[in-house]
Amino acid sequence: MTALDDDFGWTLGVIFRAYVKATNVAVGDLPGGHRGYQILTAATRDQPESQSALCQQLGIDRTVMTYLLDDLERASLVTRRPAPADRRTRLVVATETGRARLADLDRRLAMAEAHVLAGLAPDEQAALKSLLSKLAVHANAADPVDNACQALQDIAAGTP
Amino acid sequence: MTALDDDFGWTLGVIFRAYVKATNVAVGDLPGGHRGYQILTAATRDQPESQSALCQQLGIDRTVMTYLLDDLERASLVTRRPAPADRRTRLVVATETGRARLADLDRRLAMAEAHVLAGLAPDEQAALKSLLSKLAVHANAADPVDNACQALQDIAAGTP
DNA sequence: CACAGATGTTCTGTTCTACAGACGTTCTGT
DNA sequence: ACAGAACGTCTGTAGAACAGAACATCTGTG
Numbered sequence: 001m002t003a004l005d006d007d008f009g010w011t012l013g014v015i016f017r018a019y020v021k022a023t024n025v026a027v028g029d030l031p032g033g034h035r036g037y038q039i040l041t042a043a044t045r046d047q048p049e050s051q052s053a054l055c056q057q058l059g060i061d062r063t064v065m066t067y068l069l070d071d072l073e074r075a076s077l078v079t080r081r082p083a084p085a086d087r088r089t090r091l092v093v094a095t096e097t098g099r100a101r102l103a104d105l106d107r108r109l110a111m112a113e114a115h116v117l118a119g120l121a122p123d124e125q126a127a128l129k130s131l132l133s134k135l136a137v138h139a140n141a142a143d144p145v146d147n148a149c150q151a152l153q154d155i156a157a158g159t160p
Numbered sequence: 161m162t163a164l165d166d167d168f169g170w171t172l173g174v175i176f177r178a179y180v181k182a183t184n185v186a187v188g189d190l191p192g193g194h195r196g197y198q199i200l201t202a203a204t205r206d207q208p209e210s211q212s213a214l215c216q217q218l219g220i221d222r223t224v225m226t227y228l229l230d231d232l233e234r235a236s237l238v239t240r241r242p243a244p245a246d247r248r249t250r251l252v253v254a255t256e257t258g259r260a261r262l263a264d265l266d267r268r269l270a271m272a273e274a275h276v277l278a279g280l281a282p283d284e285q286a287a288l289k290s291l292l293s294k295l296a297v298h299a300n301a302a303d304p305v306d307n308a309c310q311a312l313q314d315i316a317a318g319t320p
Numbered sequence: 321c322a323c324a325g326a327t328g329t330t331c332t333g334t335t336c337t338a339c340a341g342a343c344g345t346t347c348t349g350t
Numbered sequence: 351a352c353a354g355a356a357c358g359t360c361t362g363t364a365g366a367a368c369a370g371a372a373c374a375t376c377t378g379t380g
Contacts, residue, residue: 002217003205008273008289009179010198010218011296016176017219018299019169038170045163052328057162058170059177061367066330088328088375113168119298120291128291129168131284136171138279139178212357221338226359248346248357 019116026112027105031071035060037109039068040102043078043094050089051080057140077101179276186272187265191231195220197269199228200262203238203254210249211240217300237261 004010023034030036038058048054051069055062069092072078077098080090094102117125164170183194190196198218208214211229215222229252232238237258240250254262277285 003201004198004217005297006289006293007198007201008277008292009183009194009269011289011292012172012176012179013219014296014300015292016172019172023169034169038164038167041163041167050328057164059173062329063331063368064366086328086376090329109169116299117168117295119295124291124294127287128295129166129171131280131288131291132168132171132175133166134284135277135279135288136174137165139276140174210357222358223339223360224337246347246357250358 015116019112022112022115023109026108028108030101030105031075031077032068035068036072036077037102037105039065039072039092040077040094040098040105043092044099044102048092050083050086051092052089054092072098175276179272182272182275183269186268188268190261190265191235191237192228195228196232196237197262197265199225199232199252200237200254200258200265203252204259204262208252210243210246211252212249214252232258 020034023037027033027037030040032039035058039054042048042054042057046057048057051065052062054060055065060068069078069080073080076095078092078094080092083089083091117128120128180194183197187193187197190200192199195218199214202208202214202217206217208217211225212222214220215225220228229238229240233240236255238252238254240252243249243251277288280288
């Protein structure tokens with residue numbers, strides 16, 4: 001249809017915006033919007049060992065994480081506890097209220113996700129999610145390396 | 161690995177951030193970063209009939225588009241011309257400089273894209289791009305409807 | 321143990337972007 | 351001719367990213 005239909009960045013942006021919009025509707029008044037949901041998920045099921053680990057996992061700046069957690073804590077959904085092993089770090093754990101809220105949010109988010117993916121057949125949806133997951137795990141693992149990586153300089157130069 | 165590895169929103173966010181980061185490195189000092197590239201692409205190959213059409217296509221707010229185009233125009237990459245048929249609207253056309261710059265940017269962006277997709281095999285990359293394109297075209301077409309759509313209310317209610 | 325350096329979190333300030341609203345210009349339908 | 355709508359711009363507000371400083375705490379070395 002347009003010149004951008006096959007552009008990887010354009011397609012990614014369109015889908016990401018659609019997802020964020022649908023998700024922010026789905027979570028309602030949850031502090032932090034769609035990121036609040038991800039924080040709650042990680043706090044409930046991943047037992048993050050520190051706030052900074054959470055930041056790296058979710059791609060959120062540490063100064064932003066501070067006030068996102070402030071809001072979630074004010075809503076009694078998570079608590080910050082000093083880690084026994086290292087009192088500099090804070091363990092982020094979901095409260096009972098938070099876990100109950102997450103169960104409800106999971107249902108809503110599944111609907112939002114289905115809405116975004118509605119343009120694909122079920123087997124295509126599964127294939128897309130599988131490919132995205134594989135790529136994301138790889139990209140997330142590679143990310144810390146990227147900053148010092150020669151590849152980015154090649155990209156910047158445009159002439160490898 | 162983590163509870164979010166299979167979360168559609170998390171994978172999408174990780175990949176989108178990786179793409180934006182790689183792309184913003186690749187375009188260098190281009191005004192508007194990765195969005196400047198998309199505007200330049202659309203202006204060169206799509207002949208957008210108005211700024212607002214461009215906004216809808218790229219998912220950019222109209223007030224943001226104003227100063228993005230200001231910057232691109234200041235860099236002599238595009239020009240705004242009043243449309244002959246409707247003098248309210250502005251035709252956004254790429255200059256000769258802009259088209260030349262775009263040819264160079266295409267090479268750099270291809271490298272950035274390859275870098276982001278490096279975690280997948282070639283046939284998987286093709287499959288992913290195909291699925292994303294199909295879904296994005298659908299989502300983009302459905303987007304204007306969404307605002308008034310019953311689906312979003314169902315999502316918000318959480319109980320269809 | 322003492323101490324220098326590193327790390328985790330928070331706070332401050334700046335910048336960029338999104339978004340809502342008002343305005344002037346131009347078009348459309350009656 | 352006129353009311354209403356659409357397009358682009360400008361203004362102001364809020365959210366978020368980002369860099370840097372400050373504080374508490376840990377680690378390694380002597």
